[in-house]
Every structure is written in structure tokens, then in C-alpha cells.
Amino acid sequence: MSAEASPNGKALRLPRDERRRQLLNAAHEVFVAHGFHGAAMDDIAEAAKVSKPVLYQHFPGKRELYLALLENHLAELTSLLMEALRSTGDNKVRVQATMRAYFSFIARDSKAHRLVFESDVSNDPEVSARLEAFNAHFANAIAEVIAGDTQLSLVEATLLGRGLAGMAQISARFWLETDGTLDIETASELIYRLAWRGISRFPKEI
Numbered sequence: 001m002s003a004e005a006s007p008n009g010k011a012l013r014l015p016r017d018e019r020r021r022q023l024l025n026a027a028h029e030v031f032v033a034h035g036f037h038g039a040a041m042d043d044i045a046e047a048a049k050v051s052k053p054v055l056y057q058h059f060p061g062k063r064e065l066y067l068a069l070l071e072n073h074l075a076e077l078t079s080l081l082m083e084a085l086r087s088t089g090d091n092k093v094r095v096q097a098t099m100r101a102y103f104s105f106i107a108r109d110s111k112a113h114r115l116v117f118e119s120d121v122s123n124d125p126e127v128s129a130r131l132e133a134f135n136a137h138f139a140n141a142i143a144e145v146i147a148g149d150t151q152l153s154l155v156e157a158t159l160l161g162r163g164l165a166g167m168a169q170i171s172a173r174f175w176l177e178t179d180g181t182l183d184i185e186t187a188s189e190l191i192y193r194l195a196w197r198g199i200s201r202f203p204k205e206i
Contacts (some may be wrong), residue, residue: 020034020058023048024072027065032111036056036066036121066121067130073112074134077105085141091149095164098142102168103188106176117173139165150202164195 028046030039041062045055059065084097104119106113121127143161147154168191175187182190 015060019050023050023055023058024065027059027062028069028111028115031066031069031119032115036062036119036143048065063121063124066119067126070127070130074130076112077116078134078137079101080105081138082141085145086177091145092196094145094157095196095199096189099168099192099195100184100188102172103175103184103191106172107184110176113173113176117169135162135165146199146202150199150204152202159200164199167191167195 023044027039027044030043034043039062041052041055041139044062044065045052048055048156059068080101081098084101085094087097088094091136109110116131119127122131139158141161143154143158146152146160147157150157152176171187171191174182175182177185
């Protein structure tokens with residue numbers, strides 16, 4: 001396999017960032033199709049239409065490729081969720097926006113979600129540490145909102161934050177498997193209503 005070629009037959013030299021994106025996109029497709037353990041660097045190089053030496057110039061192995069993809073997807077999801085949480089001071093609207101953001105991430109790229117949360121390498125210590133860091137960050141952001149609006153302690157609010165974060169993740173993953181039986185507006189609205197009816201019952205700060 002040679003490096004990607006231009007129409008005149010000469011190898012294309014893409015800028016480093018552009019080449020990296022190309023390789024990550026190819027790795028994404030291969031990991032989703034074959035799983036981490038079933039994927040091979042040969043497959044990824046072929047999907048990217050580059051030589052293996054070009055691939056190895058950017059990533060020393062498929063584990064590094066997977067971790068880079070994981071970082072990208074978690075950063076994107078974190079950005080969406082934080083934007084929703086900070087979009088308003090109205091907590092009812094804030095919960096609605098956050099649940100919708102989670103469902104929207106999955107609706108836009110279900111492969112990314114499967115790669116992050118349904119990977120066959122999730123027991124890898126570094127992978128699980130990064131997933132835990134994401135879950136903790138999301139739950140803590142929710143907890144800060146709850147603690148600031150109720151008489152609950154931070155640890156109590158954090159417990160609720162973990163519960164709400166888990167609700168969003170598990171329900172969205174189930175919704176993905178319904179294959180359009182429920183539209184995204186209906187699905188995210190149901191989970192938002194369930195979440196809001198729970199946390200809105202806690203006493204407000206005086």
C-alpha cells in the first residue's frame with residue numbers, strides 16, 4: 001500500500017493536522033466495523049489509503065489511535081453538555097437542554113457513541129480512567145447546579161448528579177436501539193420530564 005497519490009502519481013503531502021484527521025476517520029470506521037481487537041493497522045492504513053509507514057509516523061499503534069479517538073469524542077460530548085448546562089439560569093430548561101444535547105450527540109453520530117461506550121476495550125485501565133473522568137466531570141457539573149439551588153449538601157447533590165448522568169446515558173443508548181420507533185424529541189422529552197419531576201421536588205435554598 002503506497003501513500004495516497006495525486007492525479008499526477010506523486011504522493012500527496014497533507015498538513016500534519018489534516019493527515020491526522022484522515023487517519024482518525026479511517027480508524028473510526030475500522031474500529032466500529034471490527035471492534036478494537038478485530039481491527040488491524042493494515043486495515044486502518046488501507047481504509048485511509050496510506051502506507052503503513054505513514055500511519056506509524058502519526059500513531060505508534062492501534063491503542064494510541066483508539067485513545068485519540070476516545071479523547072475527541074469525549075471532548076465533543078463534554079462541550080455539548082456543558083454548553084447546555086450553561087445555556088440558561090432556568091433549571092427546568094437547563095435539564096431539558098442537557099438531555100436533548102445527549103440524545104442529539106447520539107442521533108448525529110451513533111457510531112461515535114458506540115465506539116466510546118460499547119467498546120471491547122473498555123476494561124483497559126487508561127480507557128476506563130478516561131471514561132470515569134468524563135462521567136465525573138458531567139456529574140459534578142450537574143451537582144453544582146443542584147447544590148446551588150437546593151438545601152442538599154455537595155455529596156448529596158453529586159449522588160443525584162451521578163444518577164442523572166447515568167439516566168441520560170443509559171436511556172439514550174436504549175433509544176438508539178429502537179431504530180426510529182421514537183423520534184428524538186419525544187424520547188428526550190420523556191427523560192427530561194422524568195428527571196425534572198425528580199429533582200424539582202427537593203427543597204430550595206432559603
